[in-house]
Amino acid sequence: MTTLRSAKRSRPRASRPLRSLPSTLLLWILALGFLIPVAWFILSSFKPGSELFSLPLTLFPKDWTVSGYSTAWNRFNFAQYFLNTSIVAIVTTALTVFVSALTGYAFAKYKAWWLKAFFICILATTMLPTEVIMPSSFAVVRDLGMYNTLAGIIVPSIVTATGIFMFRQYFKTVPDELLEAARIDGVSEFGAFWRIMLPLAKPIAVVLAIFSFQWRWNDYIWPLIVLRDPDRYTLQVALRSIVGADNVDWSVLLAASVISLVPMVILFAVFQRQIMNADINSGLKD
Amino acid sequence: MSTTKSVDGRSAETSAVITLERRAKRARRSRRSSTRFVLAPLSFIAVAVVLFGLFFLWPGALGLWYSFTDYSGVGTPDFIGAENYIELAQDPVFYSVLGRTFLYTILSVPLHFAAALGIAMLLTSSLAKGKSAARIIFFLPWLISPIVAGVIWKWLFGENFGLVNYLIELMGGNGLQWETDPNLALVLILIVSTWGGTAFNMLLFIAAIRNIPQSYLEAAQLDGANGWQRFRRIILPLLRPTSFMVILLTTIGSMKEFAMVQALNGGGPGTSNMFIVQYIYRTGFERADVGYASAASMVLMVILIIIALIQMRFDKRNDLA
Numbered sequence: 207m208t209t210l211r212s213a214k215r216s217r218p219r220a221s222r223p224l225r226s227l228p229s230t231l232l233l234w235i236l237a238l239g240f241l242i243p244v245a246w247f248i249l250s251s252f253k254p255g256s257e258l259f260s261l262p263l264t265l266f267p268k269d270w271t272v273s274g275y276s277t278a279w280n281r282f283n284f285a286q287y288f289l290n291t292s293i294v295a296i297v298t299t300a301l302t303v304f305v306s307a308l309t310g311y312a313f314a315k316y317k318a319w320w321l322k323a324f325f326i327c328i329l330a331t332t333m334l335p336t337e338v339i340m341p342s343s344f345a346v347v348r349d350l351g352m353y354n355t356l357a358g359i360i361v362p363s364i365v366t367a368t369g370i371f372m373f374r375q376y377f378k379t380v381p382d383e384l385l386e387a388a389r390i391d392g393v394s395e396f397g398a399f400w401r402i403m404l405p406l407a408k409p410i411a412v413v414l415a416i417f418s419f420q421w422r423w424n425d426y427i428w429p430l431i432v433l434r435d436p437d438r439y440t441l442q443v444a445l446r447s448i449v450g451a452d453n454v455d456w457s458v459l460l461a462a463s464v465i466s467l468v469p470m471v472i473l474f475a476v477f478q479r480q481i482m483n484a485d486i487n488s489g490l491k492d
Numbered sequence: 493m494s495t496t497k498s499v500d501g502r503s504a505e506t507s508a509v510i511t512l513e514r515r516a517k518r519a520r521r522s523r524r525s526s527t528r529f530v531l532a533p534l535s536f537i538a539v540a541v542v543l544f545g546l547f548f549l550w551p552g553a554l555g556l557w558y559s560f561t562d563y564s565g566v567g568t569p570d571f572i573g574a575e576n577y578i579e580l581a582q583d584p585v586f587y588s589v590l591g592r593t594f595l596y597t598i599l600s601v602p603l604h605f606a607a608a609l610g611i612a613m614l615l616t617s618s619l620a621k622g623k624s625a626a627r628i629i630f631f632l633p634w635l636i637s638p639i640v641a642g643v644i645w646k647w648l649f650g651e652n653f654g655l656v657n658y659l660i661e662l663m664g665g666n667g668l669q670w671e672t673d674p675n676l677a678l679v680l681i682l683i684v685s686t687w688g689g690t691a692f693n694m695l696l697f698i699a700a701i702r703n704i705p706q707s708y709l710e711a712a713q714l715d716g717a718n719g720w721q722r723f724r725r726i727i728l729p730l731l732r733p734t735s736f737m738v739i740l741l742t743t744i745g746s747m748k749e750f751a752m753v754q755a756l757n758g759g760g761p762g763t764s765n766m767f768i769v770q771y772i773y774r775t776g777f778e779r780a781d782v783g784y785a786s787a788a789s790m791v792l793m794v795i796l797i798i799i800a801l802i803q804m805r806f807d808k809r810n811d812l813a
Contacts, residue, residue, distance in 0.1 A: 226620065226621060228619075229614060229617055230619070230620045230621040232620075233615070233620045233623070234626065236614070236630075237625075237629045237630065240629050240630055240632065240633065241629045243645060243687070244632060247643070247648070262658075263658050305543070308536045308537070308540070309536065309540040311536060315533075316529060318529070321533060321537070324537060324544075327544060327548075332741075333797065334548075334797070335744070336551065337748050337750065338748060338769065338789050338792045338793055338796065339552060339786070339789045339793070340776060340785075340789070341777070341786050342551040342552070342555035342558055342786060343551040344776075345554055345558075345565075346546065346547065346550050350546070361546075362547040365540050365547070365548075395528060396535075396536075420635070424639075426638060426639055427750065431773075442637055442751070445639050446639050446751075446754060449639070449643055449646070449755050450754070450758065456647065456653075459643060460643070463643045466637070466640060467636060467640060470636070471635060478628075
């Protein structure tokens, strides 16, 4: 009896490496498929210009060099683009988190027909993104005097359905008794939001901040239509102007693209746990 | 009788006092609650309402107005009736752009869905090894902007200089025309968008799969359901809300694909892979035909509304609120 049972139990254990082989193999073939383009791109950016096209192609550079990087940084006023993009991403993110928290809180903790109506309006913005009405969005930004300014990218991007939705879902889970208790103690409505509710929602704020930073850092359409002056370009628009040229200078383009990735990689390295475990299921993509 | 009367009389008296007091209190409370339950939420949503009005309603209304004018970006728009729409209905370029956008969307949605769900299943399976490292790799494209994604794949699939064609030629084949063959260029666009879109959808699926109670799967296993049956009969139905969201968001995302294609091949060769947002951009900004571009925008908007409505109807059980 005992021998039989132990034999039965040990069989799956013995065959586990074999049984896990197909899944593991498939997983890693796919993973390599995802990784190789990036690896090839990053390794190529360290090749000197002469080596980029010389056959036979090699995976690793024969002479490692950062000449592409220094050319890109100096020739294209990259520091300026970096600064512009950082200003846009950071300012918009701060405003997005604050406005989303306020609006989501109102949706979660108050009841009125006009709140419901406005909530539906906000949801509709995910179905009908501004990109589809570019010409008139541009006209609005221009009429507001924000053409060719960073404000013209920042202000229109503050409201996101995702952010408002995330905060609304979260505040719904906070018990109303907490708010009632605060009211009885004579705390004002804004005070209850600012001193009690907002600190509770810190995890949501962090997740939204990461997402918002990514959206704004990688955004292309708004900067494209709003900015004219190359001194005000963001990284994405600047990169597009290099890749769209008739003669693409690959050595510069590759290096410039790698540089533009650095802040996102750092962000990911720091907040990896929050990003990967974010329960974004209730939110929507922007 | 008399006692009851007196009791009644007293109680009437006291109750009158109580009612008065209550009334006063209620009046005070209602004054306070109007600040509390009307003014407070109103001020909380005020900023969002203003921004929504400025950057969604106003452009929407303005776009509708422009679509009936000959506005060119400067000067005053002149009303020309439905002329733009009539012209649009007879514009073969518009039809080919729309057709290409639909073709791309129809191909990309199942591809995105299958890739994200398949990878999420692998990453949550107990069999596969090295899952946490693989998960980071699959997530990498999320960090990369559409423009840089275009650059990365253009570099890899360059017709004369790319690694892929080099390897094909090394193995004795002829390099494929990733840039000059319209259909191969579309295939490349599909590959890149799937590569870039998988990360986010995969996270959605992983979270949803983890929420499936393990006991369901164990019970099915005891009843003799094999892996495929467990997936088909238990996991897939339970993932329905998430699947709905992934499909809806991917459809809308594909319909407005723009930035990545701009960097990858600019909608080329020629204009054969020009999608609708690029068409609107070109007409509105490069040809400065704002009225005509706005008419195209309105058509795209109606299409998006129809898509959203169809999908909502398709999934009645899902409540977005």
